[in-house]
Amino acid sequence: MLESEKFKNMQNRKCYAYIIAGVVFQTIIILVFALTVMRIKTPSVRLRSVTVQNLTYNASNSPAFFTLTLNAEIAVKNKNFGHFRFEKSTANVTFANAVVGDGDIIKGRAKARKTKRMNVAIDVSSNGVVIDGAKLNNELNSGNLTLTCLSRLRGKVTLMKMMKKRKTADMNCTMTVDLKSQAVHVLDCE
Numbered sequence: 119m120l121e122s123e124k125f126k127n128m129q130n131r132k133c134y135a136y137i138i139a140g141v142v143f144q145t146i147i148i149l150v151f152a153l154t155v156m157r158i159k160t161p162s163v164r165l166r167s168v169t170v171q172n173l174t175y176n177a178s179n180s181p182a183f184f185t186l187t188l189n190a191e192i193a194v195k196n197k198n199f200g201h202f203r204f205e206k207s208t209a210n211v212t213f214a215n216a217v218v219g220d221g222d223i224i225k226g227r228a229k230a231r232k233t234k235r236m237n238v239a240i241d242v243s244s245n246g247v248v249i250d251g252a253k254l255n256n257e258l259n260s261g262n263l264t265l266t267c268l269s270r271l272r273g274k275v276t277l278m279k280m281m282k283k284r285k286t287a288d289m290n291c292t293m294t295v296d297l298k299s300q301a302v303h304v305l306d307c308e
């Protein structure tokens with residue numbers, strides 16, 4: 119073999135090594151990309167804060183009752199690298215599994231890696247609702263009322279303006295309302 123040919127062979131081998139290294143590098147980049155940026159996570163929905171207004175109740179009345187207005191701030195947290203667009207929905211307030219009020223959540227959009235906040239006012243009343251009377255009396259006499267706020271947001275996450283995936287985000291928050299002070303003591307979301 120001529121010296122020049124040997125040299126050419128060596129050059130070729132070096133060239134192949136570079137190509138393989140390049141392919142491996144690209145594969146790793148694509149893999150990392152697929153596992154982070156392209157992975158679509160379900161957004162979370164929770165109540166960030168709640169205040170109570172116009173609370174009235176009477177445990178001695180027959181039937182016992184309560185009415186109040188909840189002013190809730192709902193936070194839709196979107197960890198994706200693309201926006202989450204959700205349809206209009208309803209937030210239900212329940213007492214002992216019975217719906218005692220509902221409020222409208224207007225359709226909206228949580229930007230990429232951002233939290234969208236919305237205010238919702240919900241009129242709550244036990245009047246005319248079939249309710250666990252023993253539990254109601256018990257709670258009204260204890261001075262604390264336990265309410266749950268449930269909602270389901272259906273929508274789509276869009277990545278890079280073309281990849282779309284349906285996602286459904288559920289909210290399930292429980293709160294304790296102090297009947298005397300109208301303060302919300304505990305606010306826990308699943």
Ligand SMILES: *[C@@H]1O[C@H](CO)[C@@H](O)[C@H](O)[C@H]1NC(C)=O
Pocket residue numbers: 171172187241
């Ligand atoms: C609550 O009470 C305020 C006055 O304290 C009143 O302006 C408002 O209309 C009441 N809201 C509801 C929903 O009844």
Ligand SMILES: *[C@@H]1O[C@H](CO)[C@@H](O)[C@H](O)[C@H]1NC(C)=O
Pocket residue numbers: 176177178179180
């Ligand atoms: C609660 O209801 C009872 C029985 O209807 C009534 O006598 C009482 O005045 C009511 N209390 C209040 C604070 O409205």
Ligand SMILES: *[C@@H]1O[C@H](CO)[C@@H](O)[C@H](O)[C@H]1NC(C)=O
Pocket residue numbers: 260261262294296303304
């Ligand atoms: C209501 O619950 C809160 C927190 O659990 C507690 O600190 C408070 O004392 C309770 N209020 C009454 C009247 O029981």
Ligand SMILES: *[C@@H]1O[C@H](CO)[C@@H](O)[C@H](O)[C@H]1NC(C)=O
Pocket residue numbers: 208210217268269270
């Ligand atoms: C809210 O309540 C209505 C009926 O009152 C029910 O159809 C709906 O599924 C409830 N939504 C949630 C999220 O629980």
Ligand SMILES: *[C@@H]1O[C@H](CO)[C@@H](O)[C@H](O)[C@H]1NC(C)=O
Pocket residue numbers: 268290292308
């Ligand atoms: C909401 O969460 C509570 C636990 O904190 C659970 O017992 C209940 O079944 C949940 N409700 C829904 C509708 O998922």
